[in-house]
Every structure is written in structure tokens, then in C-alpha cells.
Amino acid sequence: MTALDRLIKHFERFPGIGSRQAKRFAFHLLTLPHEEVAEISELIRVIRASVTLCPSCQRFFSKEGTMEVCGICANTNRDNTKLVVVERDSDIDAIERSGIYDGFYFVLGGTVPLLDTQDTKKLRGGALKQLVEMRGPLGLREVILGFSINPDGENTSRYIEILLKEAIEKYTLKVSHLGRGLSTGSELEYADPETIKNALKNRS
Numbered sequence: 001m002t003a004l005d006r007l008i009k010h011f012e013r014f015p016g017i018g019s020r021q022a023k024r025f026a027f028h029l030l031t032l033p034h035e036e037v038a039e040i041s042e043l044i045r046v047i048r049a050s051v052t053l054c055p056s057c058q059r060f061f062s063k064e065g066t067m068e069v070c071g072i073c074a075n076t077n078r079d080n081t082k083l084v085v086v087e088r089d090s091d092i093d094a095i096e097r098s099g100i101y102d103g104f105y106f107v108l109g110g111t112v113p114l115l116d117t118q119d120t121k122k123l124r125g126g127a128l129k130q131l132v133e134m135r136g137p138l139g140l141r142e143v144i145l146g147f148s149i150n151p152d153g154e155n156t157s158r159y160i161e162i163l164l165k166e167a168i169e170k171y172t173l174k175v176s177h178l179g180r181g182l183s184t185g186s187e188l189e190y191a192d193p194e195t196i197k198n199a200l201k202n203r204s
Contacts, residue, residue: 056131058107058124059089072105079103081141085128085160087111087153091146091188098196103144106131111147125163130165134173141183143168144203145177148188176203 001009011022024201029037052063054070059106061070072078072092082103092105109124132140145160147153159188161168168175178188178200188196 040115057092057105058109058127059092059105071189080135080139081169082144082169083132083135083140083142084144086146086188087148087156094188094193095146095196095200098193098200100197100200103142104135108160109150114146114151114155114160120159125159127143128160129163129167132167132171132173136167140173143174144200145175146188147178148180178203 001129007029008022008026011017012019014022017025029040032040050062051060053059054061054073056069059070061067067074079102082101084101085105085106085108086095087108087110091106093109095101095105100136102177106128107124107140108128110122111125112120112123132143143160143164145157147156157177164173164175167173
């Protein structure tokens with residue numbers, strides 16, 4: 001297998017990228033000036049050293065200075081009564097763009113497929129339980145399940161409700177779901193700010 005073939009195979013492993021797009025990426029790199037290719041290579045090389053996982057919300061962030069948690073988790077002006085649980089980092093960006101939510105987040109790291117026996121140990125369920133147990137006595141009142149409106153998202157919501165059952169009862173937490181501002185089958189990551197705003201306003 002040639003270097004080009006191996007590169008295409010790597011691109012095919014990216015989320016949502018098929019073989020045709022992977023080939024376009026690889027051939028596009030071949031058209032770039034040497035300096036740009038070198039810069040991309042260097043960015044890939046150093047990204048693991050400059051980006052880290054927030055121990056609180058479990059999202060990736062660029063670490064600066066002595067920062068131990070991301071900017072959102074470090075912001076004392078945010079509403080500590082609310083916690084949105086999402087599938088991936090990009091969902092946080094989508095919700096932030098709506099400008100309506102001012103609480104905290106947790107990135108589960110995936111979903112629980114309805115027709116699959118995926119090992120839920122790959123998800124961050126244990127870390128979510130710990131976070132809720134920590135924030136419960138500190139004023140947490142609502143856990144918002146911010147998953148895409150599709151079968152896998154709904155199945156993941158049920159998984160979270162079972163996972164947090166004891167904490168929900170212990171701290172009298174409200175569990176809410178995004179409202180139907182999001183159409184069935186839509187991905188949260190790609191929803192426009194107005195749609196997400198309506199989904200948060202109409203959560204139930």
C-alpha cells in the first residue's frame with residue numbers, strides 16, 4: 001500500500017467522511033505549497049500537547065498557562081443550577097451559538113445505539129455520575145438531555161435517566177429533554193442557533 005493509499009485510509013476513519021471525500025482531501029494536500037503542508041503536519045504533531053481534556057465537562061480545550069479546566073467550567077458567572085449532557089464537543093459549540101443557555105455542560109462521548117449492543121463502558125457514564133454527585137449539594141437543579149432527536153439520541157436519554165436515577169431522587173433533580181424545535185432525525189451539531197434556542201426554551 002502506497003503512502004497516498006494509507007493517507008486516504010486515515011481520512012476515511014474521520015467521522016462522516018466517505019471514501020470519495022477522503023480521496024479529495026488527500027489529493028488536495030498534493031496541490032498545496034510545501035509550506036502549508038509542513039504547517040499542517042506540525043499542527044497535527046503538537047495538537048496533543050496543546051489541547052487537553054477538561055476534567056469537569058470532558059470536552060477538549062486549548063490549555064493556556066495554569067488553566068486546569070476549560071473556560072466555560074472556570075466561569076463563575078454561569079448558572080450552576082443547570083447541566084446539559086451532550087454527545088460530543090461540537091454540540092457545545094452549537095448550543096453556545098444560540099446565546100440562550102448559560103449553564104454548564106458534560107460531554108458523554110457518544111450515544112447508545114438503539115439496535116446495537118455497544119459497550120457503554122466506552123461512554124463517560126461514571127464521570128457524569130461523579131459530576132452530578134459533586135454538583136448536587138452545590139445547587140444543581142436540572143439535568144438537560146441535549147441529544148439529537150433520533151432513535152439513538154432518545155435511547156441514550158433513557159440510559160442517562162437510569163444511570164442517574166439515584167442522584168435524581170437524592171437531590172430532587174429535574175430531568176428535561178430538548179423541545180421539538182429540533183425536527184425528528186436532526187443532528188444537534190448542525191442545527192442553526194434559532195432552532196436550538198427554541199429547543200431549549202421548549203424543553204420538557
